[in-house]
Amino acid sequence: MNIGIIGTGAIGGTIAKKMAAAGHRVKVNNSGDADKLNARAEELGVASAALNDVVKDVDVIILSVPTVAIPTLPKDLLKNIPEHVIVVDTSNYYPFRDSDIEEIKNGKVESVWVSEQLGKPVIKAFNNLLAETLANGGKRPGAKDRIAMAIAGDDTADKKIISGLINDAGYDTVDSGVLSESWRHQPGTPAYCTELNAEELKQALSDGEKEKAPSLRDKAIADLSSLPSYPNHPDVVKYNRELFQKNPKSV
Numbered sequence: 001m002n003i004g005i006i007g008t009g010a011i012g013g014t015i016a017k018k019m020a021a022a023g024h025r026v027k028v029n030n031s032g033d034a035d036k037l038n039a040r041a042e043e044l045g046v047a048s049a050a051l052n053d054v055v056k057d058v059d060v061i062i063l064s065v066p067t068v069a070i071p072t073l074p075k076d077l078l079k080n081i082p083e084h085v086i087v088v089d090t091s092n093y094y095p096f097r098d099s100d101i102e103e104i105k106n107g108k109v110e111s112v113w114v115s116e117q118l119g120k121p122v123i124k125a126f127n128n129l130l131a132e133t134l135a136n137g138g139k140r141p142g143a144k145d146r147i148a149m150a151i152a153g154d155d156t157a158d159k160k161i162i163s164g165l166i167n168d169a170g171y172d173t174v175d176s177g178v179l180s181e182s183w184r185h186q187p188g189t190p191a192y193c194t195e196l197n198a199e200e201l202k203q204a205l206s207d208g209e210k211e212k213a214p215s216l217r218d219k220a221i222a223d224l225s226s227l228p229s230y231p232n233h234p235d236v237v238k239y240n241r242e243l244f245q246k247n248p249k250s251v
């Protein structure tokens with residue numbers, strides 16, 4: 001497939017590499033000047049493109065920028081993209097980084113807000129695994145304890161196509177429902193960055209509690225940042241799992 005990715009950081013960069021390795025044609029854009037963008041694209045082994053071009057002649061656009069950056073994108077960026085082009089949102093809202101976005105703070109589902117900002121439907125995917133998991137935790141289809149990723153969106157056919165890309169990246173997919181249900185894998189839920197297999201993730205998605213998620217998200221940031229040094233990846237995953245009385249890895 002032809003894939004345009006906006007954002008070449010921990011997540012967008014990893015997706016770019018994985019998609020290129022799987023044989024897709026990938027072009028990327030970030031907030032840097034042309035030299036920095038070209039250097040990053042070269043490092044990732046993909047093409048670079050200006051913002052207006054990264055969304056042209058592609059089947060899938062992956063938006064992998066901090067939530068706060070989404071309203072700064074040009075208002076008409078996606079206006080003329082053909083209807084069949086799928087837009088994927090990888091974002092997670094963190095107030096300490098993304099400032100106060102009142103609608104999300106008042107309970108609007110994060111990717112519903114993103115979709116409204118863009119004026120386009122989005123599929124939420126690639127948001128509930130840490131970048132390190134995404135980079136190193138992939139396994140071949142059918143492998144024991146293959147990690148699963150949550151996906152949400154209103155278009156079943158689009159979700160199937162994006163599930164194919166997730167499979168190419170090394171992960172199973174669990175459909176969490178329509179976009180308005182995607183709070184089930186936002187920060188502060190048992191499905192978030194807990195490295196579960198498909199059966200466990202289904203259970204975790206059903207165990208999530210929308211009202212409790214923001215305070216658990218903020219607690220996690222406060223707890224992990226208060227340690228003398230930021231914990232290593234397995235300890236972060238362990239911490240995330242233990243935030244919930246019902247540890248999803250034990251279901």
Ligand SMILES: NC(=O)c1ccc[n+]([C@@H]2O[C@H](COP(=O)([O-])OP(=O)(O)OC[C@H]3O[C@@H](n4cnc5c(N)ncnc54)[C@H](OP(=O)(O)O)[C@@H]3O)[C@@H](O)[C@H]2O)c1
Nearest residue numbers: 007008009010011030031032064065066069091092130131
């Ligand atoms: N890190 C994780 O473990 C993880 C896991 C799942 C989901 N997510 C979510 O995925 C999103 C990206 O996360 P990340 O960790 O990859 O962030 P990151 O490492 O900080 O990278 C962000 C990328 O967005 C680009 N960017 C920022 N503003 C932009 C703009 N206005 N136009 C074009 N590009 C812009 C940055 O450009 P420059 O390179 O030029 O700075 C950078 O490439 C966030 O919403 C995050 O919450 C992160």
